[in-house]
Amino acid sequence: MSHPLRLGIAGLGTVGVGVIKIVMQHGDMLRARSGRDITISAVSARSKSKDRGVDLSNFDWEDDPVALATRDDVDVYVELMGGEDGPALASVKAALNAGKHVVTANKAMLAIHGQELAELAEFKGVNLRFEAAVAGGIPIIKSLTESLAGNKITRVMGVMNGTCNYILTRMETAGLPYDEVFEEANQLGYLEADPNLDVGGIDAAHKLVLLSSIAYGTQVDFASAQLQGIQRISIVDIKHAAEMGYRIKLLGVSQMTDAGLIQTMRPCLVPALSPLGLLEGGTNMVIVEGDSVGQIVLRGAGAGEGPTASAVFGDVMDIARGINIPVFGIPAAQLTKSTPADSSGESAYYMRLNLKDKAGAMASASSALADAGISIDKMTQHSSDDNVARVLIVTHPTTGETASKAAQAIENTGVLELPPVVLKIETV
Amino acid sequence: MSHPLRLGIAGLGTVGVGVIKIVMQHGDMLRARSGRDITISAVSARSKSKDRGVDLSNFDWEDDPVALATRDDVDVYVELMGGEDGPALASVKAALNAGKHVVTANKAMLAIHGQELAELAEFKGVNLRFEAAVAGGIPIIKSLTESLAGNKITRVMGVMNGTCNYILTRMETAGLPYDEVFEEANQLGYLEADPNLDVGGIDAAHKLVLLSSIAYGTQVDFASAQLQGIQRISIVDIKHAAEMGYRIKLLGVSQMTDAGLIQTMRPCLVPALSPLGLLEGGTNMVIVEGDSVGQIVLRGAGAGEGPTASAVFGDVMDIARGINIPVFGIPAAQLTKSTPADSSGESAYYMRLNLKDKAGAMASASSALADAGISIDKMTQHSSDDNVARVLIVTHPTTGETASKAAQAIENTGVLELPPVVLKIETV
Numbered sequence: 045m046s047h048p049l050r051l052g053i054a055g056l057g058t059v060g061v062g063v064i065k066i067v068m069q070h071g072d073m074l075r076a077r078s079g080r081d082i083t084i085s086a087v088s089a090r091s092k093s094k095d096r097g098v099d100l101s102n103f104d105w106e107d108d109p110v111a112l113a114t115r116d117d118v119d120v121y122v123e124l125m126g127g128e129d130g131p132a133l134a135s136v137k138a139a140l141n142a143g144k145h146v147v148t149a150n151k152a153m154l155a156i157h158g159q160e161l162a163e164l165a166e167f168k169g170v171n172l173r174f175e176a177a178v179a180g181g182i183p184i185i186k187s188l189t190e191s192l193a194g195n196k197i198t199r200v201m202g203v204m205n206g207t208c209n210y211i212l213t214r215m216e217t218a219g220l221p222y223d224e225v226f227e228e229a230n231q232l233g234y235l236e237a238d239p240n241l242d243v244g245g246i247d248a249a250h251k252l253v254l255l256s257s258i259a260y261g262t263q264v265d266f267a268s269a270q271l272q273g274i275q276r277i278s279i280v281d282i283k284h285a286a287e288m289g290y291r292i293k294l295l296g297v298s299q300m301t302d303a304g305l306i307q308t309m310r311p312c313l314v315p316a317l318s319p320l321g322l323l324e325g326g327t328n329m330v331i332v333e334g335d336s337v338g339q340i341v342l343r344g345a346g347a348g349e350g351p352t353a354s355a356v357f358g359d360v361m362d363i364a365r366g367i368n369i370p371v372f373g374i375p376a377a378q379l380t381k382s383t384p385a386d387s388s389g390e391s392a393y394y395m396r397l398n399l400k401d402k403a404g405a406m407a408s409a410s411s412a413l414a415d416a417g418i419s420i421d422k423m424t425q426h427s428s429d430d431n432v433a434r435v436l437i438v439t440h441p442t443t444g445e446t447a448s449k450a451a452q453a454i455e456n457t458g459v460l461e462l463p464p465v466v467l468k469i470e471t472v
Numbered sequence: 473m474s475h476p477l478r479l480g481i482a483g484l485g486t487v488g489v490g491v492i493k494i495v496m497q498h499g500d501m502l503r504a505r506s507g508r509d510i511t512i513s514a515v516s517a518r519s520k521s522k523d524r525g526v527d528l529s530n531f532d533w534e535d536d537p538v539a540l541a542t543r544d545d546v547d548v549y550v551e552l553m554g555g556e557d558g559p560a561l562a563s564v565k566a567a568l569n570a571g572k573h574v575v576t577a578n579k580a581m582l583a584i585h586g587q588e589l590a591e592l593a594e595f596k597g598v599n600l601r602f603e604a605a606v607a608g609g610i611p612i613i614k615s616l617t618e619s620l621a622g623n624k625i626t627r628v629m630g631v632m633n634g635t636c637n638y639i640l641t642r643m644e645t646a647g648l649p650y651d652e653v654f655e656e657a658n659q660l661g662y663l664e665a666d667p668n669l670d671v672g673g674i675d676a677a678h679k680l681v682l683l684s685s686i687a688y689g690t691q692v693d694f695a696s697a698q699l700q701g702i703q704r705i706s707i708v709d710i711k712h713a714a715e716m717g718y719r720i721k722l723l724g725v726s727q728m729t730d731a732g733l734i735q736t737m738r739p740c741l742v743p744a745l746s747p748l749g750l751l752e753g754g755t756n757m758v759i760v761e762g763d764s765v766g767q768i769v770l771r772g773a774g775a776g777e778g779p780t781a782s783a784v785f786g787d788v789m790d791i792a793r794g795i796n797i798p799v800f801g802i803p804a805a806q807l808t809k810s811t812p813a814d815s816s817g818e819s820a821y822y823m824r825l826n827l828k829d830k831a832g833a834m835a836s837a838s839s840a841l842a843d844a845g846i847s848i849d850k851m852t853q854h855s856s857d858d859n860v861a862r863v864l865i866v867t868h869p870t871t872g873e874t875a876s877k878a879a880q881a882i883e884n885t886g887v888l889e890l891p892p893v894v895l896k897i898e899t900v
């Protein structure tokens with residue numbers, strides 16, 4: 045039996061408490077599986093007095109996460125505070141510099157500082173693990189880094205923000221407008237302190253760019269990911285999509301092409317009866333395509349105390365078992381800088397145009413589309429109660445660039461009451 | 473850079489050739505990911521002269537797999553011949569005894585000899601890995617052993633025989649009887665040399681019992697798995713199930729209860745629009761439930777050159793990276809003997825009774841059901857062209873034991889033309 049593996053846990057919110065419960069409830073099981081005791085030396089959070097529903101009296105308390113991260117009796121620093129910079133980054137750096145392994149669920153920090161932190165961890169010969177940062181309980185990091193290591197990965201896709209998926213499916217099932225469901229999600233505590241992280245697609249894109257790095261051996265590049273949030277999706281779009289056999293999902297796609305790396309996170313139409321289309325509520329799904337394996341689909345809870353703590357613990361157990369592989373699958377020094385590329389290939393697009401109620405509006409819009417070289421597959425027009433003509437279009441296959449240019453051209457004609465909604469129809 | 477990892481591959485069929493292709497095509501990628509060269513020292517199969525579509529001239533040839541397994545220039549013995557005993561078992565033992573790591577796709581061998589082989593591997597301090605043995609390209613072994621190591625696993629379920637799933641979905645989509653689709657599958661080369669391994673549920677049960685061992689820390693116990701094949705499923709069952717919103721799948725369920733370990737592999741009705749219900753053709757799906765993670769669903773190709781070779785290579789890469797954990801997740805010496813238990817809990821059952829066309833047949837059947845304490849939720853009667861009255865029944869929730877006893881009682885009355893078909897309706 046090896047000596048115990050001693051954790052220091054910073055952040056005692058949803059995830060931190062989940063991790064503590066696993067240690068408290070499953071001591072024997074963890075020992076059998078890892079060959080050693082897993083213990084907690086000390087913890088940290090902002091408020092020492094808050095009742096967190098677990099007994100912390102056996103653990104030392106540190107007010108300062110940096111002090112926690114560098115304690116002599118901590119082998120693994122578990123960072124569960126969150127935040128791109130601030131105490132999370134400072135303490136993780138301090139831990140790595142002190143030669144401690146780090147486990148974190150912090151996608152925001154890794155999406156921005158992942159390269160630097162990976163280089164530091166590998167220089168120090170310690171682990172930096174982050175299974176919980178992407179898609180909660182779904183074992184996607186390990187699958188991509190280890191199980192699929194014999195594959196050239198060709199595409200990674202996923203629905204990786206449970207809050208957005210909750211909002212979109214709830215709008216459909218309850219027939220409620222975006223604003224109302226957004227407020228509901230807020231009341232339920234589903235939204236981040238800055239809701240734009242969720243509904244703007246930022247949180248999901250943080251996850252996607254981590255997957256890209258592993259998939260293609262490239263440095264994490266959040267800055268060139270193309271983002272579009274779900275804020276402009278209306279119940280009309282959802283209903284119309286459903287009539288045509290589609291559902292709208294905030295879908296991330298990462299693909300390496302000859303032109304470079306495509307990373308998009310945006311609402312798309314997907315076939316209603318496909319695995320992605322059937323995804324309800326807060327559930328996440330990641331789809332990986334590799335040259336040998338074909339397509340693998342992984343589905344599970346993307347957030348919450350238990351699922352996220354489960355992922356954190358997978359990493360802890362790997363460290364207990366002595367596993368140490370490069371943070372992003374190949375040594376950080378060998379990760380290449382990718383060239384960002386625009387979405388390649390053609391596909392059908394869905395457009396919603398809210399036209400001003402004036403003569404010639406439709407004609408101007410149509411000719412702008414035709415000028416852009418877009419031909420129309422289906423079109424329906426509805427007049428709404430607010431004197432706006434709502435035109436719903438499905439185009440014949442075209443490029444994303446052409447679709448955006450056409451939408452811009454229509455907007456430039458001044459006939460639109462609202463900015464156009466343009467959504468790709470993904471064939472998955 | 474460490475020294476190369478040198479493979480010896482026995483079996484150059486579908487999977488073996490797939491593995492060789494990965495080594496040949498992806499040398500640079502494998503080196504970047506594992507930090508060392510992966511090479512092939514020697515290979516073995518029955519026929520040296522057969523053209524296998526890959527150039528074998530750079531590898532030594534061994535007629536005898538045991539000789540291959542123990543060569544000085546082999547670090548990892550990759551067993552891809554198949555078969556429960558014979559050369560597979562002999563060569564794997566020889567490899568382990570010689571201190572070589574072993575990677576295999578051979579579920580039949582492991583389901584019977586897994587405990588003995590795991591003990592030997594751990595005694596020798598080498599790896600025995602078998603990701604490819606269960607559900608092809610789906611990373612279920614690693615997910616269960618490593619990613620979910622912080623969970624008490626509560627249930628594992630899966631559709632893990634692509635051939636059966638092909639037959640069942642093809643019967644439904646083409647409206648063809650079992651025998652015809654069976655013949656079709658045979659022509660397509662989908663069936664094992666002994667087709668009963670597939671359609672009898674044996675191959676899928678081999679996989680299920682390996683998952684049980686990891687999930688619950690118990691010794692592999694194939695002998696007490698309860699098996700029922702798909703041979704008696706008729707197109708009538710499939711159609712009737714569809715009308716009620718179900719699909720029939722050969723479903724494996726492994727569950728640890730207070731009474732003991734339940735391991736069943738049998739055709740069941742599952743909701744048509746559930747992930748399991750939507751599974752088409754040769755695709756596999758494994759569902760794992762853990763106390764922290766909730767439910768995780770993994771889907772992918774369960775067989776074929778690429779997917780299976782991908783799984784073999786995941787294991788090879790782990791060995792190249794120096795990962796070595798117990799074969800079934802905890803040391804083999806600590807795996808406990810499980811007590812087999814019958815399916816627990818109540819659920820609805822589907823029954824098909826083919827009654828002899830004689831007076832009182834229905835009355836006898838009904839009273840046998842009533843005597844067994846089974847109440848009927850739905851019943852429809854059809855008379856077929858062959859003078860048999862076909863009665864389709866859905867029961868109110870009852871235990872599996874009661875359902876089987878009732879079916880036996882009906883059979884004992886002598887009113888049945890054919891043995892009854894009794895299928896559990898799974899709520900997944």
Ligand SMILES: NC(=O)c1ccc[n+]([C@@H]2O[C@H](COP(=O)([O-])OP(=O)(O)OC[C@H]3O[C@@H](n4cnc5c(N)ncnc54)[C@H](OP(=O)(O)O)[C@@H]3O)[C@@H](O)[C@H]2O)c1
Nearest residue numbers: 055056057058059089090091124125126131149150347348
């Ligand atoms: N929640 C999920 O389902 C989920 C899923 C995947 C990933 N994650 C990630 O996991 C991390 C934690 O998420 P969470 O949901 O557990 O957050 P949370 O419930 O808001 O908890 C955050 C914890 O960090 C502590 N904290 C914040 N700033 C601190 C500081 N400056 N010094 C010391 N402690 C500080 C807080 O202390 P007080 O309690 O005293 O305020 C709190 O205990 C984040 O990176 C998040 O993105 C969460």
Ligand SMILES: NC(=O)c1ccc[n+]([C@@H]2O[C@H](COP(=O)([O-])OP(=O)(O)OC[C@H]3O[C@@H](n4cnc5c(N)ncnc54)[C@H](OP(=O)(O)O)[C@@H]3O)[C@@H](O)[C@H]2O)c1
Nearest residue numbers: 483484485486487517518519552553554559577578775776
């Ligand atoms: N095929 C799949 O999709 C799949 C999926 C998962 C797991 N598996 C497992 O993977 C293993 C291999 O399957 P496979 O489909 O690749 O089988 P296969 O195509 O039938 O190939 C078997 C290979 O083993 C060789 N072989 C058989 N007996 C031998 C002996 N006594 N000595 C030396 N070589 C011998 C054969 O040699 P010859 O070619 O000279 O006859 C052949 O090359 C089996 O355990 C199977 O259950 C297969």
